[in-house]
Amino acid sequence: MNILIVFVLILISFNTALTQGWYSLSNGLNNTVTEIYFVNENTGWLSGNNGLVMKSTNGGTNWTQQSSNTFSTLWAVYFTDENNGWISGSSGVILSTTNGGANWNSQNSGAFSDLWYVHFINASTGWISGSNGVILKSTDGGVNWNPQTSWTAQVLYSVFFINEMTGWVTGNGGVIQKTTNGGTNWFSQTSGTSSLLHCVNFIDPAIGWITGFNGIILSTTNGGANWTFQNTGTGVFIRSVDFVNSLTGFAAGDNGTILATTNGGADWLNQNSNASSHFYSLVSLNSMTAWTSGENGVIRKTNTGGNVFKHLDLTLLVEGFYNESENNMTADTISVYLRNSFTPYNKVDSGKSLTDSLGNISVYFSNALNNVNYFITINHRNSIETWSSSALMFISDELDYDFTISSANAYGNNMILKGIRWAIYSGDVNQDGTTDLTDLTLIDNDAGNFLTGYISTDVNGDGFADISDLGITDNNSFNFVGAVLP
Secondary structure (H helix, E strand, O other): OOOHHHHHHHHHHHHHHHHHHHEEEEOOOOOEEEEEEEOOOOOOEEOOOEEEEEEEEOOOOOOOOOOOOOOOHHHHEEEEOOOEEEEEHHOOOOOEEOOOOOOOOOEEOOOOOOEEEEEEEEOOOEEEEEEOOOEEEEEOOOOEEEEOOOOOOOOEEEEEEEEOEEEEEEHHHEEEEEEEOOOOOEEEEOOOOOOEEEEEEEEEOOOOOEEEEEHHHEEEOOOOOOOEEEOOOOOEEEEEEEEEEOOEEEEEEEEHHHHEOOOOOOOEEOOOOOOOOOEEEEEEEEOEEEEEEHHOOEEEEEEOOOOOOOOEEOOOOHHEEEEOOEEEEEOEEEEEEEEEEOOOOOEEEEEEHHHHHHOOEEEEEOOOOOOOOEEEEEEOOOOEEEEEOOOOOOOEOOOOEEEHHHHHHHHHHHHHEEOOEEEEOOOOOOOOEEOHHHHHHHHHHHOOOOOOOOOOOOOOOEEEEOOOHHHHHHHHHHHOOOOOOO
């Protein structure tokens, strides 16, 4: 019973995550979370005020506090793998670990300014940017930190290197500085703004983005020789940006703002974070998985690229797979399509799922809209395509539909009664919309060759092509069973 309860809770949590897009995580504290960073889908850290450092080994579901041995505000955390990491903070604080944070050790920065961001390209080489134009570099994992000349006294909020030679820093006054020799020399790039620029992110030496005040996101395709303003549709402070490739990225900022793009920032879409606090940090692993964090301990995560999926709970039976005397169906994969409610009834979205023994399945859709009518179309490997009797709509991202309670729930009443429940017709082996001699021939050939396994000619789901499959198909062929469409 306890195992079942745990499974149900996990399933509920998974379903909630899909339908919410961005969902809430908690570290059990209300401290501002200044930075969140994950190296894989399970392992990540966060930092915050009052020396806060915490680690998760299950994707952020649970957090364990680690000892930083400081009460300073810790502005940024960065790891190159599960073991090697660094934290930078106020008043020149630098911490490092080689064992995933089990022990954090103080490093000598030689600086007294706030150190706003840290970035390493491997376990040895990294940079830190800070107030008063501070840039520090280490080539020995932080044992020694050496100052570099930035040629500015502005606060430098972010530093990012794409390799050992090429990197950028950004900061107050629209400052963008670039180096092509590891920071030995830094030179200015023209940002086109005097506003604060907060976060810089590149996916290769040419393509990158910078965020800032007043909804600013700048982009470049030539390493920063030219920066172009992108339209974010918001005027809030965008504090963090992270791209997973040249097209897909996320950004986060004040008032619970989360933005996403799938075309390199040509269009930024506002996603619902279910939060109003300011986000300070965002990290993405891939186009589906990302985390963001900020004020009052707020943490959000997505497993769906921030998309809110529509959830269809569907009940259906496949004639050949269903045993009416036991009210049990052999589980199998069903393809479900949503179609427009008007001619030519184009497909809008699709999903695929495995039934349980009672014919229940859950399917999730990313393109469907609430309060819009769609026909539901059912496809199975050797059954007749079956449509819902009428167009239906999602309300608050949910829709339930049961084909089994009445033939009237299928378009044209096109189902067969099995006991007291209705099932979609079986026998369309070649999926041409009818059961006929062609299907019978295919079954007969496979039966003659003693074929087994997951084959379309196995009409009753027992793993064999044989006479029982011929019987079901022959009956439906005799009755001219075929698809009935609007």
